[in-house]
Amino acid sequence: MSDTPVKILGLAGSYGLDSKNGLLLSIAMGYCQEHGAEIHIWDHVEKPLPLVGAEGCWDDKNVKELQKLVTECDGYILTSPEYHGTMSGVMKNTLDWIYKDHVGGKSFGLMSTLGGISNSNTLNHMRIAVRWIHGWCVPEQVAVGKVKEAFGDDNKLVDSVLQERVEQLSASVVKAARMLKEE
Numbered sequence: 436m437s438d439t440p441v442k443i444l445g446l447a448g449s450y451g452l453d454s455k456n457g458l459l460l461s462i463a464m465g466y467c468q469e470h471g472a473e474i475h476i477w478d479h480v481e482k483p484l485p486l487v488g489a490e491g492c493w494d495d496k497n498v499k500e501l502q503k504l505v506t507e508c509d510g511y512i513l514t515s516p517e518y519h520g521t522m523s524g525v526m527k528n529t530l531d532w533i534y535k536d537h538v539g540g541k542s543f544g545l546m547s548t549l550g551g552i553s554n555s556n557t558l559n560h561m562r563i564a565v566r567w568i569h570g571w572c573v574p575e576q577v578a579v580g581k582v583k584e585a586f587g588d589d590n591k592l593v594d595s596v597l598q599e600r601v602e603q604l605s606a607s608v609v610k611a612a613r614m615l616k617e618e
């Protein structure tokens with residue numbers, strides 16, 4: 436087995452790493468690091484992506500940087516707010532910039548946040564998009580419902596079972612990234 440750590444990229448479907456998805460992503464990325472991965476997080480505030488098809492989008496430097504980074508990485512954690520029963524436009528547009536040439540055969544972990552009670556809509560819809568870019572989703576997944584009350588002052592999830600599920604998902608993405616890289 437190679438000694439080089441696998442690289443995991445975190446992509447949130449919200450602007451701002453202090454958003455609820457930003458908080459959830461940083462918990463997961465912390466666990467990925469604990470499990471031996473080198474981590475990267477895309478910040479949409481610092482590096483916004485144009486809408487696919489917008490004027491000048493094909494030469495956009497942030498898009499080129501994203502595509503280079505996703506190509507270099509071995510696994511991905513996606514976390515999106517649920518908007519009108521599906522992933523946010525930010526998450527869909529981010530996925531629309533990523534092709535199978537960048538991420539095909541690599542591992543993905545999926546998480547979502549909801550203002551209301553937890554469900555699997557956004558997770559299922561992201562799983563379909565990931566299938567189209569030939570990613571391999573790990574079976575673990577996390578949906579955080581009632582998200583306004585979900586985080587404590589320490590920025591951890593108040594529900595310790597959910598917090599543990601984020602660790603299990605992160606560990607699974609790192610493990611799958613290693614296994615798929617060895618192929």
Ligand SMILES: Cc1cc2nc3c(=O)[nH]c(=O)nc-3n(C[C@H](O)[C@H](O)[C@H](O)COP(=O)(O)O)c2cc1C
Pocket residue numbers: 449454455456457515516517518519520521548549550551552582
């Ligand atoms: C346009 C819009 C649509 C939303 N639709 C839903 C929804 O369908 N179901 C739900 O539970 N929450 C819904 N919400 C609440 C968001 O899911 C919630 O604000 C988000 O998960 C918080 O994460 P953030 O801080 O990362 O944006 C919606 C919010 C917005 C702004």
